[in-house]
Amino acid sequence: MAEKLVIASSAKEAAALKNSKSAFLAGGTEDNRLNSTVDAKTLISIGRIADLDGITKKDGCIRIGAMTTFQEMLDSSLVPDYLKDACRFMGSRTKRNMATVGGNIALRRTDSYLYPTLIASHAVLELMDAKGEVSERCVCCYLKRYDELKDCLIVAVNVPQKASVVSKRYANTVQSHAVLTVSVGEVEGKIRVGVAAKNTALKSLCDISEALSQKDLSDDEIKKMIEADKDLRFESDIFGSPEYKRYLLAVTISDLAKKVKGGKR
Amino acid sequence: MRIDCIINGKNRSFDIDPTMRLRDMLLINGNFAVRDSDDCEGFCGSDTVLVDGTPVYANLVLAGEVNGCEIRTPDGLGNSQHLTIVQQAMIDAGVVQSAYNAPAAALLLTWLLEKNPNPSKEEIGKESESFQGGDQGCLKRNLHQRRRL
Secondary structure (H helix, E strand, C coil), X not given: CCCEEXXXXXXXXXXXXXXXXXXXXXXXXXXXXXXXXXXXXXEEECCCXXXXXXXXXXXXXXXXXXXXXXXXXXXXCCCCHHHHHHHCCCCCHHHHHHCEHHHHHHHCCCCCCCHHHHHHCCCEEEEECCCCCEEEEEHHHHHHCHHHHCCCEEEEEEEECCCEEEEEEECCCCCCCCCEEEEEEEECCEEEEEEEECCCEEXXXXXXXXXXXXXXXXXXXXXXXHHHCCCCCCCCECCECHHHHHHHHHHHHHHHHHHHHCCCC | CEEEEEECCEEEEEECCCXXXXXHHHHHCCCCCCCCCCCCCCCCCCCEXXXXXXXXXXXXXXXXXXXXXXXXXXXXXXXXXXXXXXXXXXXXXXXXXXXXXXHHHHHHHHHHHHHCCCCCHHHHHHHHCCCCCHHHHHHHHHHHHHHHC
């Protein structure tokens, strides 16, 4: 547990306070839980910053404030259905009242509810640095350059209003953490594949995405590309063997790609 | 840090560490019906309270975050001499499975019925998602029972 709590009154104040020994406190479902992955002496509460709330529409994009909860996204008429599908992966209604989109992104959990969908839809984050300057980064760039961006405050996430994205999540129960979540999306003619594989990887499968954008791939072709991906080194555990997980990932990507290309959500 | 809030309709003030869990603060206040059946892991639902009208898990909220807020706990519903209609319905339906989740279930049912006096089966299903394990089924049966009353 943290030793100090600071209630920030503005996004700039929160961003300026962040350092290696502190963490932002959003919904609290990870920061405050038993065995949390967050280790911080000081928590900077961003729950009372109005600038981080709200869902708006602009230029074909839906801008979602970082403190928007999963349930608020589900209740919104603006949030695209493909993102609502990902919000429903969180089984508890009460937890959905608390957990926020910004918190889920910042945690980068390998069983993330939202990341595969955000990768597949080419979501763009608004990040505020310690000087209060806001820049935009696509969610894949945020993952790749996390060490450089980790102290930035996530202000909002922008997702395309019109995108074809389908997702599949594998877990023991709806309340359990997922062993594998996969999303395939098509935005402006480009296919993107996002994957969250528990204790293994959270990433965009760029090679498979490029290939799928050019042509259809067989299950075996996808499986070979997965085997060649050095980040996807699955381990044997209660959910299955590495071979089984590679097979599951390959056939899921194949199935979702067919749905996206066939225009079926 | 001084925390001022309203708990079950009464103004309360605490001079406590703001990193204390809300559930621990409520225990200090005597709200023993806010249970903890998952050691703060945050999935069972027995620590459910309403903060400004929204159900949240009290173990996953810090005391410093509720300064100025209105909190409702299961203790505020009824007592052993005067049960609310929801608490009585839970007994009548025989769905009080444990003393852990039942108080929170009564609070959540009350919240749902205050918002929507005639919830559909789908809405009942959604609300029961907040509990883990066998209490989920009990909650669904209770709400169906409530619809028949």
